Amino acid sequence: MNLRYGMEIRAATAAEAPGLATLLAEAGLRVEPRALAERLAALRQGPGTALVALQWGPPSGVVLLHWHTALISGPVAQLSLLLVAADQRRQGIGRLLLKAAAQAARVAGCERIEIAAEGPALAEFCRATGFAEAGPRFTRSLRKQAG
Numbered sequence: 001m002n003l004r005y006g007m008e009i010r011a012a013t014a015a016e017a018p019g020l021a022t023l024l025a026e027a028g029l030r031v032e033p034r035a036l037a038e039r040l041a042a043l044r045q046g047p048g049t050a051l052v053a054l055q056w057g058p059p060s061g062v063v064l065l066h067w068h069t070a071l072i073s074g075p076v077a078q079l080s081l082l083l084v085a086a087d088q089r090r091q092g093i094g095r096l097l098l099k100a101a102a103q104a105a106r107v108a109g110c111e112r113i114e115i116a117a118e119g120p121a122l123a124e125f126c127r128a129t130g131f132a133e134a135g136p137r138f139t140r141s142l143r144k145q146a147g
Contacts, residue, residue, distance in 0.1 A: 007093065009100040012040050012050040012062065019058030027083055047108070051100050053084070053093050060088045063097040067108045077105035077142075079115040082122070098129055106142050114139045 012020065014037035021033040031039075043050055048066035052059040064081035079101060084093045105113050114137050115126060123138070131138035 006055055007060070007096060008054045009051055009096055010054070011044070012052045012059075014040055016040075016052050016054075016059050020052070020062055023059055023062060023083060023085055026086060049101075049104050051097060051104065053097055060085050061093045061097050063101045065101045065104060065113075067105060067110050074111040075109050077101070077108065077110040077113040079113060082115070082125075094125060095129060102140075102142055110142055112139055112141050 017033040017037035017040060020040075021031055021036050024031055024036075040050055043064075046066075047068065048064070050062060050064050053061035061084035062081065063079060063083075065077055065079050067075050067077045070076045079098075082094060082097060082101075084097070102113055114134070115122075115131065116137050126138035127133075129140075131140045
């Protein structure tokens, strides 16, 4: 759990399913709350995590992260969803979610994190948060760089 500026970042639970369903629907992604609750429970059993940003009321944002072993390098985390409520963007919530996701990936032993950036806004966010373009994806090392 991470608290900053009244914002809590923690693992998503079935209790957040109705609020997450509303947040996803805002982005054009329709998922029934019951199905979402089941998927969140299943995710907790596998190699990944869903983290939510909570302030007051329903979730302000969500990040979905999976990790896997790669042949060319060590374990890699893949960020498959990063979403912040439209009326709460540009307040640092996405950065807080990304920071928490990176920490979860490090704990899982991952060496880098990747994201498929769809759309110019997400691509701009990736560049601003230290990701480098690698084909259709953006990638960022999770290790401290010698400097």
